[in-house]
Amino acid sequence: MTKIWRYGDDVNTDMLFPGKYTYSCSTAEQILPHLLEDLDPAFAAGVRPGDILLAGKNFGCGSSREQPALGLKAAGVEAVVAKSYSRIFYRAAINQGLLLVECPEAVEAYRDGDEVRLDAAAGTIAVGEREFSFPILPPEILAIRDAGGLLPYARAKLRSQS
Amino acid sequence: MAQTFAEKILARKSGRDEVRPGEIVIVRPDRLLSHDNTAAIVGKIDADLGDRTDFRAAKMGLSPSAHVVVLDHVVPAASQKDAENHKAIRAYVGRCGVENFFDVGVGVCHQVMVEKGLALPGMLVVGSDSHTCMYGALGVFSTGVDRTEAAALILTGETWLKVPESIRIDLRTGAVPTFGSPKVGLSPFLTGVTAKDLILSIIGLLGADGANYQCVEFHGAGGLSIDQRLTVANMGVEMGAKAAVFAVDRRTQEYLDSIGVARDRYEPVWADEDAEYSRRLEIDLAAIGPVVAKPHTVDNVVPVEEVEGVTINQCLLGACTNGRASDFELAASILRGKRIARGTRLLLAPASREELRKSIASGAIDALLAAGATLLPTGCGPCLGAHQGVLAPGERCLSTSNRNFKGRMGCAEAEIYLASPATVAASAIEGKITDPRKHLPSPASRERGRG
Numbered sequence: 148m149t150k151i152w153r154y155g156d157d158v159n160t161d162m163l164f165p166g167k168y169t170y171s172c173s174t175a176e177q178i179l180p181h182l183l184e185d186l187d188p189a190f191a192a193g194v195r196p197g198d199i200l201l202a203g204k205n206f207g208c209g210s211s212r213e214q215p216a217l218g219l220k221a222a223g224v225e226a227v228v229a230k231s232y233s234r235i236f237y238r239a240a241i242n243q244g245l246l247l248v249e250c251p252e253a254v255e256a257y258r259d260g261d262e263v264r265l266d267a268a269a270g271t272i273a274v275g276e277r278e279f280s281f282p283i284l285p286p287e288i289l290a291i292r293d294a295g296g297l298l299p300y301a302r303a304k305l306r307s308q309s
Numbered sequence: 310m311a312q313t314f315a316e317k318i319l320a321r322k323s324g325r326d327e328v329r330p331g332e333i334v335i336v337r338p339d340r341l342l343s344h345d346n347t348a349a350i351v352g353k354i355d356a357d358l359g360d361r362t363d364f365r366a367a368k369m370g371l372s373p374s375a376h377v378v379v380l381d382h383v384v385p386a387a388s389q390k391d392a393e394n395h396k397a398i399r400a401y402v403g404r405c406g407v408e409n410f411f412d413v414g415v416g417v418c419h420q421v422m423v424e425k426g427l428a429l430p431g432m433l434v435v436g437s438d439s440h441t442c443m444y445g446a447l448g449v450f451s452t453g454v455d456r457t458e459a460a461a462l463i464l465t466g467e468t469w470l471k472v473p474e475s476i477r478i479d480l481r482t483g484a485v486p487t488f489g490s491p492k493v494g495l496s497p498f499l500t501g502v503t504a505k506d507l508i509l510s511i512i513g514l515l516g517a518d519g520a521n522y523q524c525v526e527f528h529g530a531g532g533l534s535i536d537q538r539l540t541v542a543n544m545g546v547e548m549g550a551k552a553a554v555f556a557v558d559r560r561t562q563e564y565l566d567s568i569g570v571a572r573d574r575y576e577p578v579w580a581d582e583d584a585e586y587s588r589r590l591e592i593d594l595a596a597i598g599p600v601v602a603k604p605h606t607v608d609n610v611v612p613v614e615e616v617e618g619v620t621i622n623q624c625l626l627g628a629c630t631n632g633r634a635s636d637f638e639l640a641a642s643i644l645r646g647k648r649i650a651r652g653t654r655l656l657l658a659p660a661s662r663e664e665l666r667k668s669i670a671s672g673a674i675d676a677l678l679a680a681g682a683t684l685l686p687t688g689c690g691p692c693l694g695a696h697q698g699v700l701a702p703g704e705r706c707l708s709t710s711n712r713n714f715k716g717r718m719g720c721a722e723a724e725i726y727l728a729s730p731a732t733v734a735a736s737a738i739e740g741k742i743t744d745p746r747k748h749l750p751s752p753a754s755r756e757r758g759r760g
């Protein structure tokens with residue numbers, strides 16, 4: 148079953164991936180053991196593909212390092228659902244192919260044990276018995292995610308043109 | 310429907326009639342800028358480029374004239390590693406036929422984009438550097454992107470942008486007493502106050518994330534010179550803005566005329582009067598005084614009076630924020646005939662070779678050198694702490710650059726204060742932070758200075 152990892156407001160990039168490893172870890176294998184190390188020591192070992200992160204406002208604030216987005220994507224996290232995101236993290240996540248959902252109502256509605264189901268194409272998120280909608284991501288952004296990130300997407304696009 | 314600048318330009322660039330904030334559009338930027346990070350960007354797509362010899366042969370999406378590469382961050386190379394990086398970039402530029410390549414010494418990338426006429430009104434420009442927002446001074450929608458994005462853009466020629474909400478800032482100028490001489494009197498600021506004090510004050514007011522993801526439009530800025538607008542737009546990113554823009558007016562046109570850009574080469578875009586904003590703000594220019602941003606955040610802004618007397622080991626005049634001829638002339642008008650204090654270094658980092666030549670011709674550089682300044686090569690120099698003017702633990706720098714983050718000048722135990730060229734010049738004389746109004750230029754040198 149999808150596990151929900153729940154966090155508060157202003158989760159910054161240092162909490163997502165400690166700055167001290169910025170220059171020594173750049174690949175997914177190097178990043179994964181340290182993901183969310185200072186925020187939730189149980190995360191790195193416990194996260195499974197398909198899990199969802201639920202958080203408050205201004206998620207991903209701080210530095211522009213790309214490891215947090217890269218790491219969450221590599222861990223197989225299906226999406227981050229938050230009240231809002233910092234600008235830099237928002238772009239980095241999309242470019243790495245990580246799905247971000249901005250839906251404050253869903254975050255508010257969540258109670259421990261609720262099941263969360265996401266339909267990115269329809270722009271809906273079900274939390275327990277209740278359903279919320281969020282702005283549908285344009286097909287281009289979904290395509291970037293489906294391709295696994297911006298560079299694979301760009302390559303596929305080039306191939307289809309030539 | 311009425312549209313903001315951002316909505317209008319992004320609609321135009323994505324081939325739509327209108328777009329709304331929050332929507333994502335696919336756009337083909339007119340230019341991509343990269344600097345010493347070009348090799349790191351291109352490294353991500355080495356295999357895609359293969360042994361192809363130019364963009365056209367490789368059927369790359371980005372046209373060879375759209376990619377602008379400027380070597381400016383660590384120039385001339387400070388180590389073998391830097392030299393190898395530069396060498397790799399020159400090889401890429403040659404191999405892929407990048408036409409707009411500016412080697413060591415031409416200037417800081419953002420100033421080069423502007424003075425070479427590569428960022429023109431109505432254009433959409435992205436750069437893999439956060440201060441790409443500077444060309445908003447000329448009515449350009451310009452913004453910073455990450456390396457992955459720059460790499461993908463080289464491959465396909467396009468990228469995605471989320472349409473930002475906009476903040477409207479109206480600048481009001483009353484009957485403002487100014488420096489006095491007719492030329493200097495054109496400045497809309499009070500004596501001793503500059504555009505740097507304006508933007509620092511705004512950032513202090515809105516906070517470092519006060520314009521997160523938004524486009525900041527400056528209205529009523531006709532009284533500001535192009536250099537003043539460049540200083541303001543440059544720092545848009547320090548309040549989180551995606552872009553910071555000014556309307557194209559007579560001054561913009563005259564500036565572009567002066568660098569040889571024909572008027573039919575650009576098509577200005579501006580907001581409709583009744584467009585919708587997330588926030589509106591009015592700033593009375595006569596209410597702005599000299600301010601300083603204290604360590605370690607740019608929004609930690611206080612009136613200069615509050616930090617007067619703080620001793621300074623190093624002063625930096627320059628960088629892409631304030632390294633133009635008008636900045637050196639203003640500083641020279643204060644330092645002419647004086648000496649900098651013992652125990653204080655004054656470094657000059659000109660934003661470009663052209664601006665340096667103008668400052669030499671006007672006598673400003675000579676006056677500053679006579680006062681005890683050290684002239685550095687044109688480029689980023691001490692601004693990012695990679696080389697030149699690195700600080701020691703416990704040292705303090707007063708700088709005209711745009712960031713005072715911990716460690717920015719190469720040492721996490723040093724402190725950086727940000728201020729205007731006038732405040733830096735006055736402080737260099739005393740060796741401590743000084744209110745520039747205490748060192749107003751003599752009538753003779755007023756003629757040369759411009760607020």
Ligand code: SF4
Pocket residue numbers: 382417418419438440628629630688689692693710711
């Ligand atoms: S001068 Fe400083 S802020 Fe400007 S581009 Fe260079 S490093 Fe960046």
